[in-house]
Amino acid sequence: MIYTMNYLSPLGNIKFASDGDSLIGLWFEGQKYHGDTIFKEMELKEDLEIFKKxxxxxxxxxxxxxxSIDDIPLGPIGGEFRKDVWKILCEIPYGETISYGEIAKKIAKKRNLKSMSAQAVGGAVGHNPVSIIIPCHRVVGSNGSLTGYASGVEKKIWLLEHEGLDLNKFKK
Structure with missing residues (x-):
């Protein structure tokens, strides 16, 4: 069973999802790849310990x-490639960014490959099921463009500004 909790954030409604032990989802209402499109049966159960944390x-x-991200038991559901990308996302420091291309280089190195597609990385980043906590909003285009956020670029901009980034250096 998948359990859910609703949360009203400064950016609108957020839905948390858990398998009972780990956080497996955190989505803004209406975002692409929202839990409602993935899990057919979810039960509202806001008193779980994982939801309190x-x-x-x-x-x-x-x-x-x-x-600290270490305080939350995370259990995002996805294939090995996506999980490798999401692990790199968890390493991006608060208030900093990384490009899709830089993540692709890290994945290629880890897998002992000559290169890796930044577009493939973008697909994995876009399917991140635990927004904000797994900070996919900190990923930018190689040219500094603020592209690709499943909840919309306006939320990405808000989150980056919230973390203190000067967005004048980025292309919107």
Missing amino acids: SKKWIDSYFNKENP
Whole structure:
């Protein structure tokens, strides 16, 4: 069974999802690849311990703190490639960015490949099921463009500004 909790953020409604032990989803209402499109049966159960931890984390984040991702047991569902990309996303420091191309180079190195497609990385980033906590909003185009956020570029811009980035150096 997949359990859910709703949360009202400064950017609108967010739905958390859990398998009972791990956080497997955090989606903005209406975003691409929302949990409602993935899981057919979800039960509202807001009193789970994982939801208490997740709510505390997200409250801290929206209060401009830098909560540790290590405090949340994450269990995003996806293939090996996507999980490798999401692991790299978890390593992006608060208030910093990385390009799709840089992630592709890291994946290629890990897999002992000559190169890796930045577009393939973009697909994995776009399917990140745990927004904000797995910080896919910190990924930018190689030319500094603020592209590709499943919840919309306006939310990506808000999150990056919230973390203190000067967006004048980025292409919108």
